[in-house]
Amino acid sequence: MATEPTNVIAGIDTHADTHHVAVINEHGKPLADKEFLAVGSGYRKIVDFITSHGTVSAVGVEGTGSYGAEISRILRGEGLCVLEVNRPNRAARRLKGKSDPLDAYQAAQSVLDGRTKSVPNAKDGPVECLRILRAGRTSALKARTAAINQIKGLLVTAPDKLRAKYRSLGTAAMMTALQRTRPTGHIADPEYVCLLTLKALATRCHSLAAEIATADAALREILDTYAPMLCDLPGVGTEVASQLLVTVGDNPDRLGNEAQFAALVGVAPIPASSGKTIRHRLSRGGDRNANHALYQVVLVRMASCQRTKDYVAKRTAEGKSKREIMRCLKRYAGREIYRQITNPQPAPDNTDLRQMRTALGCTITTAARELGQCPPRFPSWNGASSETTPSPGSTASG
Structure with missing residues (x-):
């Protein structure tokens, strides 16, 4: 009677000179672990070692942006699913100790438990x-x-x-x-x-x-x-565009939606409510260089974009602080830039659309319905403070 193929998961603890690889089965049982040199021949041996234990479901790799960059590229080239593993939990490390084999098994176990879902940057384009x-x-x-x-x-x-x-x-x-x-x-x-x-x-x-x-x-x-049209957005120059593209990576499809991009660049609103106070605070996570790039976009728009100035005046009258207003503006800018990266669209010259619509007494919902568009996706901004409205600094204004 033929035995069914075993599904295995691998974890790799990466270092400058060596990589330690551990393999577990689909039930979390340790199968084997071994250390390899971080060189071309060692990478080939790692692939042979992982695939020799069964059908590989996924490989969790630590440090895909540094020591694990090359092994990640090679594993993807072999058609294997590679996931980026974060640093092991410190509390668990204190209880169980630390070693290269333990870290490798921890990487594999985090993939099995579903705690690791991040697809690393391709770094090949x-x-x-x-x-x-x-x-x-x-x-x-x-x-x-x-x-x-x-x-x-x-x-x-x-x-x-x-x-x-x-x-x-x-x-x-x-x-x-x-x-x-x-x-x-x-x-x-x-x-x-x-x-x-x-x-x-x-x-x-x-x-x-x-x-x-x-x-x-x-x-x-x-x-x-x-990305020829990315720099057409207001406030986005070579410095900002290049930084945001580096943050997204060569494989932007690894980001499932715009909310994930917002978390990646540190502009996702963090609830900070208590009692009768309902508010959001600035995110301290994500790529801080990308967050700084969006900050520069907001500064430019606050100084040169009339609609952004109107938005700032409106939110200030509502009692919002400057930091809270800039948090909202960075969120808007992040949404607009994400859409331009994933689905590039030329920025139309439609500076008079809003004035024309207002003169005709036509609401934005009516205009969207007449054009066969969904109102939230209609290329316009009406100054609303909701997180679902397009950016007040967007060139697509209705």
């Missing part, structure tokens, strides 16, 4: 290129800022002749002037050494500025090909 470019650009920005601060710090204690000549200049003019200097003197002369150092730092700033400009051009080229 144009968004991965954006992430790498942004990493280099961020490093160059920090280095340039450090160099500028060092220049200004040196000028504080520099001889009066240098201070009087350069401290009154703006940053860009100062960098250009210092780079063009030709210091002469003796190596034991403080004024000569100071000017020599200032010239070297200014030259470094110009080099870093050129590096940043090159990265910006590469980012823009990728965005023009991969």
Whole structure:
């Protein structure tokens, strides 16, 4: 009598040099565990080890964004379902102890229990290129800022002749002037050494500025090909668009709906009600870099978008604080950007639609019904405060 194939689940505890793999069956019984080198041959052995115990239902991998990135790619290439495992529960770790085999079994068990459902970033497409470019650009920005601060710090204690000549200049003019200097003197002369150092730092700033400009051009080229209409949204530029795409990843289908995206970027409203007080607070979770990107979008819209200004005035009159208003605006912006990422649509020039509809005395529901659209999906914003309305900063306004 032929035996039925065994369904197994694997868990992988990843490290820089080695990965520890554990396999359990569909009932949670441990079958085997083994350590492998984190190299090409080791990855192939991991695949053979996992598949040798039965039909693999899923593989839970720790650190899919770092040490587990390559093994995740290889497992997906083999057609296996890969899920991202979060750090083990600290309370359980204190009770049961910690070791590589225990962590690997814990990863497999979390998949079996349904506590792990996150699909990791694919890291194999144009968004991965954006992430790498942004990493280099961020490093160059920090280095340039450090160099500028060092220049200004040196000028504080520099001889009066240098201070009087350069401290009154703006940053860009100062960098250009210092780079063009030709210091002469003796190596034991403080004024000569100071000017020599200032010239070297200014030259470094110009080099870093050129590096940043090159990265910006590469980012823009990728965005023009991969998401050409994302930057058409108000307040969304190269920096914001690239960061949000990096957060979403090369496989945006891993996000089931817009609410999951809101949680990912830290704009999902968190209930903070008690007694007669009913309110929501800012989310402290999610990708904080993506949250900061949405914050920049909101700042731009509050300064330049008339509808957003009207919305802020309306909510302020209702007694909402600025932080609460910005929380709502970030939620609106997140909804609009998610829709543009998953279903790109050109932003129409319809700035007069709302005024025309108001002049005709036509409600937004009536207009949606006449156009055969569902009112919540009709491309318009009527200033309502509900979380289901489109963004007040959206270009699609009715």
